[in-house]
Amino acid sequence: MGNNILSPSLLSVDFNNIERDSRIIDEAGAEWFHLDVMDGTFVPNISFGPPVIECIRKITDRFFDVHLMIVEPIRYIDVFKAAGADMITVHYEACKDLKATIEAIKNTGVKCGVSIKPDTDVCVLEDYISMIDMVLIMSVEPGFGGQKFMPKALGKIKATKALANKSNPNLYIEVDGGITLDNVKDVIDAGANVIVAGSAVFKGDKVDNVKRFYEIMNS
Numbered sequence: 544m545g546n547n548i549l550s551p552s553l554l555s556v557d558f559n560n561i562e563r564d565s566r567i568i569d570e571a572g573a574e575w576f577h578l579d580v581m582d583g584t585f586v587p588n589i590s591f592g593p594p595v596i597e598c599i600r601k602i603t604d605r606f607f608d609v610h611l612m613i614v615e616p617i618r619y620i621d622v623f624k625a626a627g628a629d630m631i632t633v634h635y636e637a638c639k640d641l642k643a644t645i646e647a648i649k650n651t652g653v654k655c656g657v658s659i660k661p662d663t664d665v666c667v668l669e670d671y672i673s674m675i676d677m678v679l680i681m682s683v684e685p686g687f688g689g690q691k692f693m694p695k696a697l698g699k700i701k702a703t704k705a706l707a708n709k710s711n712p713n714l715y716i717e718v719d720g721g722i723t724l725d726n727v728k729d730v731i732d733a734g735a736n737v738i739v740a741g742s743a744v745f746k747g748d749k750v751d752n753v754k755r756f757y758e759i760m761n762s
């Protein structure tokens with residue numbers, strides 16, 4: 544048995560029933576809520592921002608894992624902390640000064656993650672891993688739910704795990720994009736310990752999906 548965590552992506556929730564569905568996945572046992580914020584510039588899509596996160600914060604006490612797909616996220620760290628984030632993850636590719644951005648996040652008291660897109664090499668994170676709480680490996684091009692998992696992410700997870708063993712053994716390694724009940728075991732075996740899943744949780748029976756993810760992840 545492992546202690547791997549499921550972080551369902553609310554991008555795939557039925558927005559007409561966000562309260563009902565948030566309660567359903569909370570009660571089914573999902574430990575983290577993954578909140579995808581998109582600005583239409585860093586990625587070609589616009590999702591939701593702080594007011595929506597603030598609303599969901601009133602529904603559940605679960606850990607809020609906020610994935611910022613926005614340019615220069617340093618401008619908005621305080622706003623997302625105030626909206627209820629427990630962890631703020633920024634993109635390596637979106638920050639002019641990553642170190643200052645990490646420090647700004649840590650200064651607010653929330654946990655800090657850094658994400659890389661599919662074409663960005665893990666080695667760019669080497670100098671930052673000891674300062675952060677999580678690396679988020681994107682296994683699709685960020686911007687949309689429901690895409691197909693890119694198997695090249697598996698090698699990047701292993702490389703991140705090797706870096707973590709050297710400089711930060713408690714690092715969370717989260718993987719996001721195209722994860723299903725059929726491929727989640729490969730992602731865990733490569734070294735991930737936090738799994739994001741959007742469509743694979745919210746399509747069909749949400750309670751059953753959450754339970755089956757945990758069964759496979761921690762078997």
Ligand code: DX5
Nearest residue numbers: 685686688689720721741742
């Ligand atoms: C994509 C987002 C993901 C997405 C995952 O840019 O970061 O969190 O919602 O959705 P699925 O699991 O459907 O690929």
Ligand code: ZN
Nearest residue numbers: 552579610719
């Ligand atoms: Zn995400």
